[in-house]
Amino acid sequence: MSKSLKLVLASAVLTTFVAPALAEPLGLGRPALTEEIEAWDIAVLPDGTGLPVGSGDVETGEEVFGSYCASCHGDFAEGLDSWPVLAGGNGSLTDPRPVKTIGSYWPYLSTVFDYVHRSMPFGGAQTLTADDTYAITAFLLYSNGIVEDDFVLTQENFTTIVMPNVDGFYEDDRPQTEYPLFTGEPCMENCLKTDPQVTKRAVDLKVTPTDEDGKPAGTLPVLVADSGGAAVTPAAKAAAAEAPADVVAEAPPEAAAQPEVVVPATADPVLIAAGETVFKKCMACHKVGEGAKNAVGPTLNGIVGDAAGVVAGFNYSKPLLAMAEDGLVWDDAALHAFLENPRSFMKGTKMAFAGLKSEQERAAVIAYLASFGG
Amino acid sequence: MTDEPHNHTSRRTFLRGTAAAGAGLMATAAHAQTADPLITEVQDYASGFGDPVDAAPYGTPISHEAHVVRRNVEWLTESPVSSINFTPIHALEGTITPQGCAFERHHSGAIDMTKQDYRLMINGLVDTPLVFTFEDLMRFPRHITTAFCECAANGGMEWGGAQLEGCQFTQGMIHNMEYTGVMLRDLLAEAGVQTAGKWVYVEGHDASSNGRSIPLEKALDDVMVAFFANGEALRKEHGYPVRLVVPGWEGNMWVKWIRRIGVYDQAVQSREETSKYTDLMPDGRARKWTWVMDAKSVITSPSPQAPIRHGAGPLVVTGLAWSGNGAITRVDVSTDGGNTWAPARISGDAKPKALTRFHYDMNWDGSEMFILSRAVDETGYVQPTKQALRDIRGTNNVYHNNSIQVWWVRADGEVENVEIA
Numbered sequence: 001m002s003k004s005l006k007l008v009l010a011s012a013v014l015t016t017f018v019a020p021a022l023a024e025p026l027g028l029g030r031p032a033l034t035e036e037i038e039a040w041d042i043a044v045l046p047d048g049t050g051l052p053v054g055s056g057d058v059e060t061g062e063e064v065f066g067s068y069c070a071s072c073h074g075d076f077a078e079g080l081d082s083w084p085v086l087a088g089g090n091g092s093l094t095d096p097r098p099v100k101t102i103g104s105y106w107p108y109l110s111t112v113f114d115y116v117h118r119s120m121p122f123g124g125a126q127t128l129t130a131d132d133t134y135a136i137t138a139f140l141l142y143s144n145g146i147v148e149d150d151f152v153l154t155q156e157n158f159t160t161i162v163m164p165n166v167d168g169f170y171e172d173d174r175p176q177t178e179y180p181l182f183t184g185e186p187c188m189e190n191c192l193k194t195d196p197q198v199t200k201r202a203v204d205l206k207v208t209p210t211d212e213d214g215k216p217a218g219t220l221p222v223l224v225a226d227s228g229g230a231a232v233t234p235a236a237k238a239a240a241a242e243a244p245a246d247v248v249a250e251a252p253p254e255a256a257a258q259p260e261v262v263v264p265a266t267a268d269p270v271l272i273a274a275g276e277t278v279f280k281k282c283m284a285c286h287k288v289g290e291g292a293k294n295a296v297g298p299t300l301n302g303i304v305g306d307a308a309g310v311v312a313g314f315n316y317s318k319p320l321l322a323m324a325e326d327g328l329v330w331d332d333a334a335l336h337a338f339l340e341n342p343r344s345f346m347k348g349t350k351m352a353f354a355g356l357k358s359e360q361e362r363a364a365v366i367a368y369l370a371s372f373g374g
Numbered sequence: 375m376t377d378e379p380h381n382h383t384s385r386r387t388f389l390r391g392t393a394a395a396g397a398g399l400m401a402t403a404a405h406a407q408t409a410d411p412l413i414t415e416v417q418d419y420a421s422g423f424g425d426p427v428d429a430a431p432y433g434t435p436i437s438h439e440a441h442v443v444r445r446n447v448e449w450l451t452e453s454p455v456s457s458i459n460f461t462p463i464h465a466l467e468g469t470i471t472p473q474g475c476a477f478e479r480h481h482s483g484a485i486d487m488t489k490q491d492y493r494l495m496i497n498g499l500v501d502t503p504l505v506f507t508f509e510d511l512m513r514f515p516r517h518i519t520t521a522f523c524e525c526a527a528n529g530g531m532e533w534g535g536a537q538l539e540g541c542q543f544t545q546g547m548i549h550n551m552e553y554t555g556v557m558l559r560d561l562l563a564e565a566g567v568q569t570a571g572k573w574v575y576v577e578g579h580d581a582s583s584n585g586r587s588i589p590l591e592k593a594l595d596d597v598m599v600a601f602f603a604n605g606e607a608l609r610k611e612h613g614y615p616v617r618l619v620v621p622g623w624e625g626n627m628w629v630k631w632i633r634r635i636g637v638y639d640q641a642v643q644s645r646e647e648t649s650k651y652t653d654l655m656p657d658g659r660a661r662k663w664t665w666v667m668d669a670k671s672v673i674t675s676p677s678p679q680a681p682i683r684h685g686a687g688p689l690v691v692t693g694l695a696w697s698g699n700g701a702i703t704r705v706d707v708s709t710d711g712g713n714t715w716a717p718a719r720i721s722g723d724a725k726p727k728a729l730t731r732f733h734y735d736m737n738w739d740g741s742e743m744f745i746l747s748r749a750v751d752e753t754g755y756v757q758p759t760k761q762a763l764r765d766i767r768g769t770n771n772v773y774h775n776n777s778i779q780v781w782w783v784r785a786d787g788e789v790e791n792v793e794i795a
Contacts, residue, residue: 026513028564029504029507030504032497032505036505040495041636043575047640082451093654093658114644115644118583123581169662170662171661171663172666174664182755182756183755186706188715189713196710198792198793201536202678202792205537208538208540215679219680220465280454280483281483
């Protein structure tokens with residue numbers, strides 16, 4: 001045993017100088033099939049390796065982008081809220097607030113295709129066809145001023161596109177430029193020329209999450225009370241009062257502070273709690289609770305049992321409005337059907353979400369939504 | 375047993391009646407020199423039963439430690455499924471980070487994967503493209519390694535100035551675990567890397583896939599395909615059932631739920647290694663492939679979330695140090711803003727590319743202090759000040775802020791995150 005281990009180690013050391021590892025194969029695993037490799041190896045490299053057959057033009061790209069991407073990235077790839085800005089920012093890389101976009105920063109077009117094809121749209125990855133991806137990529141080139149509006153991107157002309165910032169990167173040079181400066185015997189005494197003065201205080205910014213008492217969140221509780229005061233922080237007290245602790249940790253503070261929330265008599269608190277966890281998948285686009293506002297998706301207060309398409313101020317997709325016109329009501333069955341497979345239930349929906357395949361998860365999230373009225 | 379069973383019931387009844395009064399007295403007991411009822415009176419827990427076995431078949435921390443949890447800063451990201459939270463390092467000791475409070479970084483959420491459904495593919499420039507099941511992986515020679523995993527952006531919010539109030543928030547994108555798994559080099563040997571292969575590209579099962587290119591030399595050195603952490607299976611949020619461990623290198627490369635290892639003759643130039651995790655420099659160009667996490671240290675207590683509450687006198691200063699270039703050989707502490715320094719004690723082992731604990735025992739006179747620590751690693755590299763890094767990198771770097779953290783200890787024991795000059 002130790003012999004073979006030594007062998008493995010010896011070959012590993014050798015490999016750094018000679019050739020890749022040559023340890024004795026153990027005969028584990030099985031050969032990967034061609035169709036399996038095709039399914040998983042979808043990486044696209046700067047030299048065009050891995051590009052699928054296909055093409056897409058700017059105009060189609062604008063349409064596809066509008067359906068799948070604009071809800072977060074904006075109609076012109078300008079980025080809504082804090083979602084990534086994909087266009088513009090040219091010449092901003094030395095600014096105090098650089099805007100790092102596909103046009104201003106990304107060195108290779110292959111990265112755009114690869115990432116969009118494998119990971120977008122957010123919540124519905126790997127649903128875009130090769131042609132859609134070519135079209136979106138063409139549109140992103142256009143919105144960055146790199147191609148004209150009649151441009152068609154194909155696997156043939158792909159590698160002719162040179163990104164503006166292709167020469168903007170160089171390999172890590174810390175070993176040459178930094179390490180010599182920071183290596184050596186450090187100063188131990190009289191190291192400063194002047195008495196240190198405070199130049200920046202984090203407290204001035206007030207951007208740190210806080211506990212109820214205004215202290216930074218997670219501040220350790222007082223262990224010895226010196227004036228008969230509380231010996232524990234409010235958070236610790238609350239946790240101690242209610243067992244088990246993990247239930248307390250998962251309950252949002254608003255839940256306790258909102259007695260007006262109407263929970264149906266049949267509501268199952270365990271299911272609602274489970275639904276709150278599931279809802280984290282939705283939170284990127286949907287807000288609920290007091291003060292919830294429309295975001296990428298409409299606010300969902302009172303959604304359960306309500307007519308479709310009635311949230312004020314939200315710009316619904318055409319298919320949703322059409323189904324609303326036909327009397328769609330978000331009852332249990334409709335929500336289940338929609339959430340299971342949004343795009344099959346509502347062809348052309350703006351909701352870029354793959355869906356919840358688990359009936360349990362759907363039931364939980366519906367119960368959670370129902371706890372906000374409806 | 376010689377305990378007298380006399381009038382036990384009446385004694386306990388009496389004690390129950392005075393318990394409330396006792397708790398009230400406790401506050402002043404220490405100073406008033408009156409007998410401490412916690413000592414002189416028999417407490418319920420000293421008389422009755424505690425929890426039976428199996429009260430928690432897989433235990434959770436006691437409720438009194440409910441404040442010791444991962445926390446996030448909501449305004450940092452737009453969506454909690456593509457976000458980060460922070461390890462409560464201000465409340466932890468030693469060097470091993472429990473999985474349950476070790477920071478999480480997901481790019482499209484922590485996925486639910488079973489060992490039965492798990493598959494790992496190796497393809498590209500290899501003699502035989504292979505597919506492994508979880509059980510296959512369990513049959514390769516097993517190794518153990520302890521390593522820190524630090525997000526490249528740890529401390530990134532502090533480039534422009536002191537911003538967040540707490541060690542957890544400024545330095546908590548780090549954890550340190552003892553991993554058990556198989557060496558990537560053994561898996562690669564099984565497939566047979568061809569001479570043209572210079573890079574491996576690793577990607578995950580999740581929707582982001584979070585692919586990263588790793589030079590073959592590193593892949594054949596100390597990279598591990600791990601399935602246990604701290605003796606237990608990886609937790610879901612840490613990549614159950616299988617994650618990559620890339621000792622000393624930025625956390626983004628530690629791909630979770632790893633599904634494919636492609637061998638290439640070039641870097642893939644994925645989104646995570648071009649548009650992100652590249653370091654913008656003052657001239658508008660950017661460093662790429664900045665994989666190593668340089669030597670760094672931080673005092674975890676006292677710190678803003680761990681103020682000094684006991685007043686002047688003996689004070690334990692405790693902190694963490696680590697280096698992606700090897701072992702920590704020394705940590706110095708200054709209490710005067712960096713004018714004078716004294717070596718701290720390295721407590722326990724100083725393993726290479728792993729968190730190292732240091733302690734500095736001092737007698738605090740109750741006056742204000744600027745308290746800071748400075749790590750030195752086995753290459754002789756000395757952790758720089760933030761200004762020294764800014765002079766080279768400017769303030770748009772985002773990543774790899776390994777500079778010295780300054781805490782301002784006030785006379786009342788409260789602690790602030792500050793910059794000094």
